[in-house]
Amino acid sequence: MAELPTDEARRNVLELTDVARTDPRAWPDxxxxxxxxxxxxxxxxxxxxxxxxxxxxxxVREIGWAG
Incomplete structure (x- = not known):
């Protein structure tokens, strides 16, 4: 997380993490x-x-950012 370029990037990753946590089986294996x-x-x-x-x-094992 510390390597992400902006606060917005960290916020986006945290939002995605929260969505994945609420329904982890909805995402591809x-x-x-x-x-x-x-x-x-x-x-x-x-x-x-x-x-x-x-x-x-x-x-979380890996984070990717393309913004």
Whole structure:
């Protein structure tokens, strides 16, 4: 998060994270074949996150910014 260029970028990523947390199964599963970890990917207007769903929470693994 600290590497994002602006407060707006951080706000957009946090908003996407909140949306993904509320319904993590709505996002596509992008795990590698044979992986035991469930890794999903969510897309916003200028950002994307890869995350692992946990009970009532998500663990963000990667953040991408294109703004």
């Amino acid at each position: 992008v795990r590698d074949v044979g992986s035991a970890e469930e890794i999903c990917e969510a897309f916003g207007h200028h950002c994307r996150i890869q995350f692992m769903p946990h009970a009532g929470a998500i663990e």
